Amino acid sequence: MSLTSVPGRTDTASGTGVRSADPAHVRSSQSLGFLRVGTVRGPARSSFRAPAPAGIGPYLLLGLHASGRATLVRRETAEACRPGDLFVCDGAEPLVLQASQDCTLHLVWIPRRALTLTDQQARALSDRAPFADGSVAPLLGPLLRELVRAVPEYAPRTALHLAGTVAELVTLLAVEEADPGPQDGAEGRRALVRRLRAYVDAHLWDRGLTPASVAAAQHISIRYLHKLFESHGSTVGRWIRHRRLEEARRELARPGRDDTTVAAVAARWGFAGAAHFSRSFRAAYGMSPSDWRDIRAARPAPASGGAAD
Known part of the structure; x- marks a missing residue:
């Protein structure tokens, strides 16, 4: 193209x-x-x-x-x-x-x-x-x-x-x-979003991690939880899925993980199963988890064309 x-x-x-x-x-x-x-x-x-x-x-x-x-x-x-x-x-x-x-x-x-x-x-x-x-x-x-x-x-x-x-x-x-910036008096809300994301990161392994469980843990309503995440460019469910995929991708990329199974990684990061994990991974990154894991460091042949400015 x-x-x-x-x-x-x-x-x-x-x-x-x-x-x-x-x-x-x-x-x-x-x-x-x-x-x-x-x-x-x-x-x-x-x-x-x-x-x-x-x-x-x-x-x-x-x-x-x-x-x-x-x-x-x-x-x-x-x-x-x-x-x-x-x-x-x-x-x-x-x-x-x-x-x-x-x-x-x-x-x-x-x-x-x-x-x-x-x-x-x-x-x-x-x-x-x-x-x-x-x-x-x-x-x-x-x-x-x-x-x-x-x-x-x-x-x-x-x-x-x-x-x-x-x-x-x-x-x-x-x-x-x-982001409206600090002058709007919303520092408390930004701090709450940071705590919410930290909570999500600490519980990615938990298959029961849902917007309802996140809201309950922070003693806020689900409606307010959704409003906070929407103002920061995401939804709660999308953020949880994104972070799980990101951590799974990093694990599969680590050296010495060639024998790590896709099912084990899926379970470790809270996915319902290997099939669900594989579908989500392919939808996000355009390849299967096993293909991503098996990529080696071989460099592709240089393409023709001059250097860009």
């Missing part, structure tokens, strides 16, 4: 005539674990679209505008996009990037299944204008630059860990945007 420019036509979102970019400036996307990453380079007065990779399902598109100046058009709204800006788009909605200078754009396709976000949080993040501020963007931008440069060099297991890191940081972007 290639990142494609829009050849000499009038764009329906902006009504602006555009010409195609030099094909040498368009780089194909590559796999990074369960993500796809790619880079577009193009001259001024070009317009780019980013088609979805085959089989990815619902996804968010994360963009880093690396150099040049451009205008991002989403839902018929034009927004300036400057070097260093990040943006997130819902993959179900069309977008166009119109370059006013020679530009470089890094893109990451993230399956929704890998993000612990509610639909409301994902929508709010995709509505956010291009940005470079906050506590997460300054970390995520340099990471994306390095990832697109070095994708062919990563061993499969390393690539999956890095994909998980990117997904976690994108989740934090949504939480950061939704």
Whole structure:
């Protein structure tokens, strides 16, 4: 799958005539674990679209505008996009990037299944204008630059860990945007969420861990529990499943665990059974637990193409 420019036509979102970019400036996307990453380079007065990779399902598109100046058009709204800006788009909605200078754009396709976000949080993040501020963007931008440069060099297991890191940081972007900050007098609620998450982490092994048991342990109502988690970008059930999968994935990746059975890991982290665990793991990471466990550190052959900026 290639990142494609829009050849000499009038764009329906902006009504602006555009010409195609030099094909040498368009780089194909590559796999990074369960993500796809790619880079577009193009001259001024070009317009780019980013088609979805085959089989990815619902996804968010994360963009880093690396150099040049451009205008991002989403839902018929034009927004300036400057070097260093990040943006997130819902993959179900069309977008166009119109370059006013020679530009470089890094893109990451993230399956929704890998993000612990509610639909409301994902929508709010995709509505956010291009940005470079906050506590997460300054970390995520340099990471994306390095990832697109070095994708062919990563061993499969390393690539999956890095994909998980990117997904976690994108989740934090949504939480950061939704977090009202300390000035709203809600420090007590944030402290309670930290205690709730710590309680979940300490009881992941317990198959009886449910929203009701978590609420009871902290002496709050289930309704208030759900409200707290929704304001921090997740649901209680989704967070429990996410943390169980994350810990199971880490255990399967540890050296010397080749003889660890999937059933044993499923039981250790509170899943109802090996079949349920395997289905959940494949839905989240695009492969079975046994395949993830059996990945070796053999590096894939380097792909052709120049280094990204």
